[in-house]
Amino acid sequence: xxxxxxxxxxxxxxxxxxxxxxxxxxxxxxxxxxxxxxxxxxxxxxxxxxxxxxxxxxxxxxxxxxxxxxxxxxxxxxxxxxxxxxxxxxxxxxxxxxxxxxxxxxxxxxxxxxxxxxxxxxxxxxxxxxxxxxxxxxxxxxxxxxxxxxxxxxxxxxxxxxxxxxxxxxxxxxxxxxxxxxxxxxxxxxxxxxxxxxxxxxxxxxxxxxxxxxxxxxxxxxxxxxxxxxxxxxxxxxxxxxxxxxxxxxxxxxxxxxxxxxxxxxxxxxxxxxxxxxxxxxxxxxxxxxxxxxxxxxxxxxxxxxxxxxxxxxxxxxxxxxxxxxxxxxxxxxxxxxxxx
Ligand code: UFG
Numbered sequence: 001x002x003x004x005x006x007x008x009x010x011x012x013x014x015x016x017x018x019x020x021x022x023x024x025x026x027x028x029x030x031x032x033x034x035x036x037x038x039x040x041x042x043x044x045x046x047x048x049x050x051x052x053x054x055x056x057x058x059x060x061x062x063x064x065x066x067x068x069x070x071x072x073x074x075x076x077x078x079x080x081x082x083x084x085x086x087x088x089x090x091x092x093x094x095x096x097x098x099x100x101x102x103x104x105x106x107x108x109x110x111x112x113x114x115x116x117x118x119x120x121x122x123x124x125x126x127x128x129x130x131x132x133x134x135x136x137x138x139x140x141x142x143x144x145x146x147x148x149x150x151x152x153x154x155x156x157x158x159x160x161x162x163x164x165x166x167x168x169x170x171x172x173x174x175x176x177x178x179x180x181x182x183x184x185x186x187x188x189x190x191x192x193x194x195x196x197x198x199x200x201x202x203x204x205x206x207x208x209x210x211x212x213x214x215x216x217x218x219x220x221x222x223x224x225x226x227x228x229x230x231x232x233x234x235x236x237x238x239x240x241x242x243x244x245x246x247x248x249x250x251x252x253x254x255x256x257x258x259x260x261x262x263x264x265x266x267x268x269x270x271x272x273x274x275x276x277x278x279x280x281x282x283x284x285x286x287x288x289x290x291x292x293x294x295x296x297x298x299x300x301x302x303x304x305x306x307x308x309x310x311x312x313x314x315x316x317x318x319x320x321x322x323x324x325x326x327x328x329x330x331x332x333x334x335x336x337x338x339x340x341x
Contacts, residue, residue, distance in 0.1 A: 004028040004076050005250060008061055008110065009083030010054070011038040013194045014125065016046060016182055018081060020192065023050040025247050030074055033084065034060040037197060044161065045191040062102045067109035078282055079121035079250055085155070087236035088201060090130075091150035103155035104162065105174075111166050114173060120251040122175040123246055126160055127233070128266065129153035130179060133302040137272070138235075141179075141264045149300050160264070166259040174258050176249045181235035181268030181307050183242050185327030186334035193334030194239075196208045203278060204236075204328070208335035211288050219295035220275050225303045231275035232267040233304035235268035236328070238322035242267055246314040257315075268307030269320045278324070285329040 005022055011014040016038075019029050023046070031043070031054050040056075053262055059066040061084050071077065085103045086092065092099040094296045107124075114122065130153065131139045132146030136187030143317070148154035163175050184204040186193030199215070200206045209215050223230040245267050252258055275279075312318055335341070 001077040002026060002028050003254060004030060004074070006030045006032065006074065006077045006080045007083065008032050009105070011035065011040065011042040012083055014180070014239060014242060015083040016042050016192045017239045018083070018246045019054055019175065020046055020049050020187065021240070021247050022250070023054065027250070030055045030057070030077065032057045032059050032061065032070055034058065037086075039195065041193060041227045041264060048191050049187065049189050052334055061106035061109055064109045064112070067106070067113050068116070071113040071119070075117065077117070077119050079123070079253060080110060080114060080119060081123040081246055081250070082107060083125045085125065087152060089150045089152045090201060094157075096151035099151045099155055104158060107159050107162060111136060111163070115170050116178065118172065120173055121250070122163070122173060123249045123253070124159065124175060124177045126177040126264070127153065127156045127309065128177045128179050128181045128268070128305060130157050130160070131305065134305065137240060137304065138212055138270065138306045138308040139266065141266055141311055158187060162260050171261060173261070174253055174272060175262045176253060176258065176263060177264045178245065178249060179264060179266050181237055181266070181305070183239045184236045185238045185240065185322070185330040188330055190330070190333040190337045193331065193338070195338075197277050203275060204331050207279065207282050207290060208331050211282070211286065211290055211332065212291075212335050212341060214337045214339075217291040218279070220279070220292055221295055221301060223294040223299035227274055227304055229274050229276045232301055233272040233274050233306065235271060235306035236273055236278065236324055236327060237268050237320060238327040241320040241322050245316060246313065248318045252316060263310050265312040265316065266307040266309055267312055268309055270307055270309045272306035273324055278328070282328045282332070283323045285325045286332050
């Protein structure tokens, strides 16, 4: 029988791409989103790609009653992928309570509702931020967790602990926490992509908005890191590859292949790429010249991090299939479409 997956935050960036991949694998998808940081029009993009309209509910999962009502309305949910959360690192430093209240309450409400309605499978959006600046690279799932360097990062660490503790007393639920490295790019159709609000904090939306003429120039934060070209290194993963890993995680839970009640997986490409290399890739695939200047380091940034992805490759039977160039081109095609360039 067709399984139903509740995708919280499903009109957001990673959620929308995951909803598409789930629907294309014949999962029945219910999206819930508060629409605080995303737009209803994302559903049209999903429908155009998949030729189906996903079911949609607008609700704020940080509200307990709204969460319980949602699960009452959809009694046949087989799994939850919990994306819904605030994610701006800088904002979390300025408004820590807003972040703790939203990200932790929504998770606890979802867990409570899952237990009440006997929903047995959870995939949770975590982040490589839980590793801080690791001493040894690349990072494996065994790399020690370090003190978080932002309230946002701390919500991801605490969330993983909340899930662990709750599953300890609720062994009927199994969970997979996916630790994302840096998701970039957009769907190849350019019908869905990232829609940052205001001035983008993240590198790739800033690059594409600069190329589109919305920003004067990109500041490369830091030219004196101990890296080959002096700029910081990250592991940039195409959002569609990331979305496909969620489908694999869901398959794993449904197939009963999980080996522990909570499993953690790094999701990256296994390759470190510098900020300057990102700019080069963008210029190469678009043929454009990107205006940029070298600037001071951004407070809170780690120097370099990339993933060891062996565990995800083996256990999820998942490999990334898209390159940095593919991601840059798809991000640009998306930017061009939304700006009507
Ligand atoms: N960068 C610039 N100029 C910009 C924006 C970013 O040089 O205008 C640089 C950053 O300094 C960093 C790299 O590009 O070296 C990547 O920065 P992003 O902001 O795109 O991504 P981060 O690695 O800082 O953050 C991401 C996610 C967070 C997550 C974090 C974990 O956005 O949600 O990874 O490391 F917590």
